Amino acid sequence: MEKARTTPSTTGDKIRKYLAEGKRFDGRAPEQFRDLVIEKDVSIKAEGSVRVKLGKTEVIVGIKMAIGEPYADSPTKGNLMVTAEMLPLSGARYESGPPKIGAIEWARVTDRGIRESGFVDFDKLCIEPGKKVWTVFVDIYSINDDGNLMDAATIGAIAAMKIAKIPKYDQENDKVIHSELTKEGLPLTNIVPVAVSVHKLGKTLIVDPTREEEDISESRVTIGSSKGIISSLQKSNSASLEMDEIKRIFEISTKISEEILAKIEKAIK
Amino acid sequence: MVKEFKRPDGRKLTEMRPIKAEVGVVPNADGSAMFQSGKTIAIAAVYGPKKMHPQHKQDPSTGQLRCEYNMISFSVDDRIRPGRNRRAMEISEITKWALEPSVMLEKYPNQVVDIHINIIQADAGTRCAGINAAAMALAHAGIPMRDIVSSISIGKLDKTLVVDLTKEEEDFEEGEGPTDIPVSMTSDGKVTHMQLDGKIGVKQLQESIDMAYEACKEVREVQKQALKDFIGELK
Numbered sequence: 001m002e003k004a005r006t007t008p009s010t011t012g013d014k015i016r017k018y019l020a021e022g023k024r025f026d027g028r029a030p031e032q033f034r035d036l037v038i039e040k041d042v043s044i045k046a047e048g049s050v051r052v053k054l055g056k057t058e059v060i061v062g063i064k065m066a067i068g069e070p071y072a073d074s075p076t077k078g079n080l081m082v083t084a085e086m087l088p089l090s091g092a093r094y095e096s097g098p099p100k101i102g103a104i105e106w107a108r109v110t111d112r113g114i115r116e117s118g119f120v121d122f123d124k125l126c127i128e129p130g131k132k133v134w135t136v137f138v139d140i141y142s143i144n145d146d147g148n149l150m151d152a153a154t155i156g157a158i159a160a161m162k163i164a165k166i167p168k169y170d171q172e173n174d175k176v177i178h179s180e181l182t183k184e185g186l187p188l189t190n191i192v193p194v195a196v197s198v199h200k201l202g203k204t205l206i207v208d209p210t211r212e213e214e215d216i217s218e219s220r221v222t223i224g225s226s227k228g229i230i231s232s233l234q235k236s237n238s239a240s241l242e243m244d245e246i247k248r249i250f251e252i253s254t255k256i257s258e259e260i261l262a263k264i265e266k267a268i269k
Numbered sequence: 270m271v272k273e274f275k276r277p278d279g280r281k282l283t284e285m286r287p288i289k290a291e292v293g294v295v296p297n298a299d300g301s302a303m304f305q306s307g308k309t310i311a312i313a314a315v316y317g318p319k320k321m322h323p324q325h326k327q328d329p330s331t332g333q334l335r336c337e338y339n340m341i342s343f344s345v346d347d348r349i350r351p352g353r354n355r356r357a358m359e360i361s362e363i364t365k366w367a368l369e370p371s372v373m374l375e376k377y378p379n380q381v382v383d384i385h386i387n388i389i390q391a392d393a394g395t396r397c398a399g400i401n402a403a404a405m406a407l408a409h410a411g412i413p414m415r416d417i418v419s420s421i422s423i424g425k426l427d428k429t430l431v432v433d434l435t436k437e438e439e440d441f442e443e444g445e446g447p448t449d450i451p452v453s454m455t456s457d458g459k460v461t462h463m464q465l466d467g468k469i470g471v472k473q474l475q476e477s478i479d480m481a482y483e484a485c486k487e488v489r490e491v492q493k494q495a496l497k498d499f500i501g502e503l504k
Contacts, residue, residue: 101358101362116467221463231466235464236363236366240460247475
């Protein structure tokens with residue numbers, strides 16, 4: 001995701017050579033994800049939190065809620081803020097300081113994927129029209145980057161939002177009591193926009209790249225979809241795609257998206 | 270029994286807004302262009318190829334493209350705070366990715382080509398207008414290219430696919446609402462950029478790629494004509 005080219009070109013050549021024969025270093029098929037592990041409640045201070053592991057890639061996601069003012073153009077709707085930060089601890093290539101373009105794109109694509117899908121019923125987050133609404137903060141942090149932070153972030157955000165409970169709100173004193181969570185979850189719909197990125201390496205399309213594979217990925221298309229309906233898409237990187245290629249990518253991504261959702265639902269049961 | 274969908278400005282479904290294009294709008298630049306689509310106006314200026322500074326960013330294997338997309342503070346109804354924001358940074362990167370496949374940067378090791386895009390009036394489709402202007406400015410600067418990139422936004426309003434959304438259409442709220450799908454392509458139909466916000470099925474999205482291909486053809490003709498006109502003036 002960041003520009004640093006830490007994968008030696010000789011390794012890149014080998015990856016491409018293997019892929020031409022349909023093989024990957026870790027034995028996976030081109031359209032096969034790594035094992036997905038979701039652990040719940042990594043922080044008891046959060047309204048809901050998870051750790052997501054895709055192979056050695058790891059992100060943590062926490063939900064916090066606060067009372068805020070609605071935006072002027074949507075007085076009866078709650079707010080959603082999705083932030084994603086690449087922590088310097090998650091790999092040698094990351095440095096402290098203001099977020100670089102890779103991190104900004106990561107955060108914005110993840111944010112749009114959730115916001116635009118209709119996953120959250122924003123009307124139900126309204127407390128007092130025009131004055132008070134819930135703001136839901138979804139904060140995503142990378143812990144270990146072994147490729148595909150993009151998909152891991154959305155998987156984590158969805159899982160954390162699904163298990164989060166709204167904290168108690170003391171209307172008289174206008175205070176949110178974070179230590180007391182109600183039994184009520186976030187108002188979510190059954191449109192769950194799981195993002196699956198498809199990468200083009202040489203002539204092969206793969207999903208869930210490792211860090212080495214992602215470093216030599218020529219083009220990435222991240223698609224958020226639910227039950228075959230696509231709600232967000234972003235093509236990244238310079239290599240162009242044939243019209244037939246991109247049409248096939250729509251099909252691959254939407255198919256795998258449904259498989260991943262089933263895994264998320266099983267893990268947080 | 271499908272009722273024919275009516276667009277607010279009376280355009281046909283596949284009809285683009287009127288386009289104007291012109292090169293040489295910034296005399297100081299090595300190449301420059303204006304691209305106007307309806308009420309959206311983008312200007313782009315190219316400086317370079319020139320030596321990359323800071324020096325540590327030089328790449329001896331290839332030249333580099335640097336893009337800066339910016340919306341002028343008074344280009345929209347509510348004033349935009351001047352300066353870089355995260356949206357502008359992302360679109361800058363997207364623009365670079367959209368253009369890079371067409372530019373023969375390998376001819377310019379250690380050098381950089383700077384593209385500055387400014388949106389002076391916005392009525393949706395600003396990134397597409399910016400990419401179209403930038404592609405023309407690159408050609409105007411005489412930078413060798415394999416092809417010219419053209420960009421258009423395909424929209425889905427409720428259930429209907431249309432070409433080139435306006436702001437009013439982007440805010441469409443009936444039925445399934447609006448879906449915005451900006452796409453950039455080269456003349457051989459290679460997709461160099463694509464984004465989507467909204468809600469759409471796989472089949473219809475595949476259809477929209479074909480629509481973008483046809484629309485980009487029209488954009489390309491306008492881009493080429495503006496460049497030809499410029500050469501005509503030189504003679």
